[in-house]
Amino acid sequence: MTQPLTYFKETPSQTAGPYVHIGCTPNFSGLEGVYATDLGTKMLNDDTEGTRITIRGRVLDGTGTPIKDALVEIWQADVKGLYNSPTELRGQADPNFTGWGRCPSDMTSGEFVFETVKPGQVPFKDGRLMAPHVTLWIVARGINIGLQTRMYFSDEEAANADDPILARIEHRHRVSTLIGTKAGNEYTFDIHLQGDNETVFFDI
Amino acid sequence: MSNQKPETGAFFQRDRNWQPDAYTPKYKTSILRSPQKPLLSLDGTLSEVTGPVFGHNLLGELDNDLLLNFSKDGQTPVGERIVVHGRVLDERGVPVKGTLVEFWQANAGGRYRHKKETYLAPLDPNFGGCGRTITDENGGYCFRTVKPGAYPWPNGVNDWRPAHIHFSLFGHGFSQRLITQMYFEGDPLIWKCPIVQSIGDKDAINQLIAPLDMASAIPMDSLAYKFDIILRGRRSTLFENRREGN
Numbered sequence: 001m002t003q004p005l006t007y008f009k010e011t012p013s014q015t016a017g018p019y020v021h022i023g024c025t026p027n028f029s030g031l032e033g034v035y036a037t038d039l040g041t042k043m044l045n046d047d048t049e050g051t052r053i054t055i056r057g058r059v060l061d062g063t064g065t066p067i068k069d070a071l072v073e074i075w076q077a078d079v080k081g082l083y084n085s086p087t088e089l090r091g092q093a094d095p096n097f098t099g100w101g102r103c104p105s106d107m108t109s110g111e112f113v114f115e116t117v118k119p120g121q122v123p124f125k126d127g128r129l130m131a132p133h134v135t136l137w138i139v140a141r142g143i144n145i146g147l148q149t150r151m152y153f154s155d156e157e158a159a160n161a162d163d164p165i166l167a168r169i170e171h172r173h174r175v176s177t178l179i180g181t182k183a184g185n186e187y188t189f190d191i192h193l194q195g196d197n198e199t200v201f202f203d204i
Numbered sequence: 205m206s207n208q209k210p211e212t213g214a215f216f217q218r219d220r221n222w223q224p225d226a227y228t229p230k231y232k233t234s235i236l237r238s239p240q241k242p243l244l245s246l247d248g249t250l251s252e253v254t255g256p257v258f259g260h261n262l263l264g265e266l267d268n269d270l271l272l273n274f275s276k277d278g279q280t281p282v283g284e285r286i287v288v289h290g291r292v293l294d295e296r297g298v299p300v301k302g303t304l305v306e307f308w309q310a311n312a313g314g315r316y317r318h319k320k321e322t323y324l325a326p327l328d329p330n331f332g333g334c335g336r337t338i339t340d341e342n343g344g345y346c347f348r349t350v351k352p353g354a355y356p357w358p359n360g361v362n363d364w365r366p367a368h369i370h371f372s373l374f375g376h377g378f379s380q381r382l383i384t385q386m387y388f389e390g391d392p393l394i395w396k397c398p399i400v401q402s403i404g405d406k407d408a409i410n411q412l413i414a415p416l417d418m419a420s421a422i423p424m425d426s427l428a429y430k431f432d433i434i435l436r437g438r439r440s441t442l443f444e445n446r447r448e449g450n
Contacts, residue, residue, distance in 0.1 A: 085255055200241075
């Protein structure tokens with residue numbers, strides 16, 4: 001016999017369902033008057049440091065059809081590579097940048113859009129720098145447990161080549177599923193839930 | 205808030221046997237929305253062990269009161285009045301303090317207030333169906349509402365969702381993020397539901413069923429249900445070979 005090893009089990013996930021907006025972006029769902037604004041719609045203000053960028057994309061199902069009831073959240077560092085979080089102990093992140101955004105996919109086109117800044121580099125555990133990236137979390141009807149992934153930047157080829165996370169992807173052609181494509185100040189990042197172009201999702 | 209240094213360890217590996225699979229064909233929508241290639245398993249980095257935190261200035265006075273936060277002229281919604289309360293802990297049993305909890309639900313007739321909702325049960329003019337709160341120093345939270353109704357949904361010909369309340373939790377790091385649903389003790393529909401059955405382990409399903417809590421019921425006013433929520437635990441960083449501040 002030994003002492004019992006007692007840990008709780010993580011509460012099981014359940015799908016966010018088709019009406020996730022009621023709880024997370026009620027104004028978007030037509031439920032107005034409870035919260036003044038939907039949380040996560042604004043990441044920036046006029047004083048935010050860094051290069052303004054737009055991230056635009058869709059979440060596509062196994063037939064290539066854009067999902068119109070998804071909710072996408074992003075989490076990223078500021079221009080200096082610092083997170084606006086109490087668990088960030090390396091320094092004070094830009095107080096004018098939340099680092100967190102939430103966007104429901106458009107009910108007609110399925111598109112999500114984030115107005116943000118390009119993040120700086122954040123160190124990996126061994127001190128090497130990871131390439132600039134944005135973490136994404138996707139929930140929707142039919143998704144039993146939230147999907148986590150990252151978007152890297154197509155104009156950061158050298159940093160991407162040295163990134164310790166991207167280096168862990170065995171099938172090298174799949175790395176491209178994590179790269180947002182730059183056109184002007186806009187990056188396009190479609191998320192494929194299935195198929196030949198299935199996005200690399202993380203268990204992290 | 206205390207002056208204690210926040211914990212920054214990576215999170216425990218998620219137990220994918222306990223959590224639902226992505227592909228659960230009896231829940232038809234999952235068939236085309238489930239990744240089929242292996243997940244990339246990695247220990248958390250700074251990008252996952254950090255996460256957004258929301259201050260109390262976010263909250264309105266009625267945000268955790270679904271009886272009043274959509275009320276017209278002080279009238280309350282139709283339905284069984286209930287208090288839902290519990291604690292948010294991590295897998296080590298450590299309270300998750302100061303974290304945002306969002307919840308949403310159908311009204312007592314099983315109807316959601318949403319542009320896309322078409323179920324024939326009526327809307328309740330005094331019920332919106334969303335609320336939020338921030339956990340206290342002990343990880344505790346509470347809100348009051350009406351018990352939601354069951355409703356039919358397009359999956360099988362005659363599938364019904366058991367009464368449930370949706371929950372969204374942040375925790376202290378982005379990889380603790382969780383969305384789930386709370387069910388009610390004694391509801392026979394729980395064991396017939398394809399969404400519930402996306403979870404393979406009966407004990408894991410039981411973790412989503414809130415018991416009736418008469419000790420917290422308010423006499424001549426509201427029944428109560430207790431729902432504790434567990435987020436991923438995080439490792440101690442004491443013996444980890446990391447650079448300063450990382």
